[in-house]
Structures are given as structure tokens and as C-alpha cells.
Amino acid sequence: MNLFAVDAADRLMLDVAADSLTAAGGIDSRLGRGGRVAVIDDGYGALTLGAIAAHDLHGVRVHQDLLTGELALANNARIVGFTDRFTTHELGPELLGDVRVVLWRLPRALSGLAETAEAIARFAAPEVEVFAGGRDKYLTPAMNEVLAESFGSVRASRGRQKSRILLASDPKSIGEPRFPVRNRLDDRDLDVVAHGAAFSGPRLDIGTRFLLDYLERMKPDARDAIDLGCGTGILAAALAKARPGIRVTATDQSAAAVASTRATAAANGVADRITVLQDDAMSSAPDNSADLVLCNPPFHVGAAVHTGSAIKMFQQTGRVLRPGGELWTVYNTHLNYRGVMERMVGKTDVMGRNRKFTVTRSVRGLHDAEQ
Ligand SMILES: C[S@@+](CC[C@H](N)C(=O)[O-])C[C@H]1O[C@@H](n2cnc3c(N)ncnc32)[C@H](O)[C@@H]1O
Secondary structure (H helix, E strand, C coil): CCCCCCCHHHHHHHHHCHHHHHHHCCEECCCEECCCEEEECCCCCHHHHHHHHHHCCCCEEEECCEHHHHHHHHHHHHHHCCHHHEEECCCCHHHHCCCCEEEEECCCCHHHHHHHHHHHHHHCCCCCEEEEEEEHHHCCHHHHHHHHHHEEEEEECCCECCEEEEEEEEECCCCCCCCCEEEEEHHHCEEEEECCCCCCCCCCCHHHHHHHCCHHHCCCCCCEEEEECCCCCHHHHHHHHHCCCCEEEEEECEHHHHHHHHHHHHHCCCHHHEEEEECCCCCCCCCCCEEEEEECCCCEECCEECCHHHHHHHHHHHHHEEEEEEEEEEEEHHHCCHHHHHHHCEEEEEEEECCCEEEEEEEECHHHHHC
């Protein structure tokens, strides 16, 4: 167990769910041994691999929103020799059909919580037991209320080491799915489609709105553009609609974001020019392959203000932009990213500033390409 990152909430979930996991780990004539256990949003694999190890499970079904989590689980599973004990799935019937036990690391966004709760209630077995855990500091009473929309019984476990579990059972019958949500932004002539866990939901973030005001000034002759950290794909869709000749690659590390962006592209009739990829800061994009990158960078990792992902994005942008290519960014002015963009991408000018946000353009210098 100490080969991979595990915290008190993971341990509490594994302990509280132990009897249920043993019961669900029995041989099922159709699904095989343990095929009735699902794990959702495991951070690095501690829940999945911990449950497999403690209960000799096979056929565990796993969904993780973040690509980094998926890679960590795969890597840790190789180390402990459990790669053949689980399969990964999108949030839906393949993941949850007939499942009796769900171990679920609670997401922070209530709409992400609502979509997953609804999917469990819709597809899992009527006797399903959900063990949804997290650190006390991230749990709110509103989470119980959201779970209670999909389950007849919701209660909290006793806390241990600043962690707690919400136990949900008795799934309600769910009518029409509420997700993804579709919203028309009339003033931008855009439709947005959002899965629960996607940034800003079906609304236009105020920073993104400010960046969109500069769309016409962005590199006019660009052929290949990237929407980096695409969320619901608003930037990609707006750019593709405004410029009929442009091709856009939209990337995000979140499965919910990528699914939302595909749906947003289709809703705006530009899916043929938007390629959507789940990727960590566009690491798989080739060098010198884009003329324009649009980015409203993340500034949260978990609850902490952390700029690591944004800096990684700028670093990758310096590699992926062609010489003369442009990065357009919007950020909370206090984050002051200008210096780091200047170093990692090229000459950076402030193009606009309002009470809260700064929009910058960074141009990749010719000499950088020769280094
Ligand atoms: C501030 S949101 C912007 C979303 C969208 N572009 C918009 O303007 O509405 C930042 C996005 O970056 C994504 N993100 C964070 N870290 C990332 C990483 N390392 N690689 C790819 N995407 C990442 C988040 O999932 C989130 O969707």
C-alpha cells in the first residue's frame, strides 16, 4: 500500500466499506468475481488498488475525470502487478451497470457531484451502497442535499483524521438526465454544452468573456490554433465560428471537459474543424505545430491556489508555437504571469486590463526556434 499516494479519506473509505466489498467480491455468474464494484475519481489508485489487494477483487470498474489520475493508477497498478484486475470506463452504464458497491472520492464542484450521483442512481443495482469520501475541509452540507436528490438514504459516517464519508443508498428513479446542460449565449451567438464537472458549467466565465473581446485582433493569418485547457470549449467554438478557414485543437486534462467540448463543437456546427483531445497541458502536440494558442489558465489545484499547471502550459506553448505564433492569455491580474510568459514563450505585451483581469499576447521569437 505504501507504493502509492494514499490519504486518510482513502483509508477510511476502505475500512468503512470493507464488509460490503467482501460481499460484492464474491463470484457473480455473469460478471465474474468482484465485477460489481466501481471506483470513481480515485486520485492516484489507492482506492482501486487498496480494494483489490484487501479483497482479492477482479473486474473492478474505474472512472477518473483527470488524465493525471488515470496515468497514476495505471503506473501504480503496474508496480503492484494488478493491471489485469480493473477496467476503465466513461461515466455511464458500462461503468455502473449492476454495480453493488461504489467507492467515490468526492469532487468539489456540486454539479459534478450531481451528475455522478444521478448516473449511479440510474445504472447501478437497486441495492447499491455508495461510499463517498473526502477531507473534512472540502465537505459541505450542500453535498448531502445534492446526494439526496438521487438517493433515498444519505448519512455521514463518523469522522476520522479530518476525513468523512457520505453513505448513500436506496437510489431514486431518475427521469430525464439533467446533464449535460445546454445554454444559449445570445450576445455571443454561441451554444455551450457542459457536463457537471466542467469549469464554469454552461456559463461564460468573466475572464473568458474578456479574452473573447480580443478575438479579432488575434493572429489574423493563423491556420492551426489550440484551445489550451478548453473546459466546455467556448474559446474553440468561438474561434472556429469567427474564422471559417481555421482548424482548432482543443485539449484538457478532464474527461468532463473533453466531452463537453465535443458537444459544444457539435452544437455550434463546427465539429469538423475542432479536434478534441484529453491531454496533460498538450504534451502530445508536436513541436512547431500551431500559429495561435488561446488559454484561460487554471489557478486552482484542489482548493489551493497553485500556478503549477499554468506554468506547465506556458512551457508547452513555447514548444508548440511556430516562430511568430501567438499565445493569448487572460488571467487574474494579481497572478502576474507576464514575466514567466516572456521567458517561456516570447515577447509579451499587455493588450487589455479591466478591474480584475489582464489580457496578454506573447509572440514566439524567431531565435527561440533555433535553440
Ligand atoms: C480556467 S479553466 C478555462 C476553461 C475554458 N477554456 C474557458 O475559458 O471557459 C482552465 C481549464 O484548464 C484545465 N486544466 C487544468 N490543468 C490542466 C492540465 N495540466 N492540462 C490540461 N488542462 C488542464 C481545467 O480542467 C480547466 O478546464
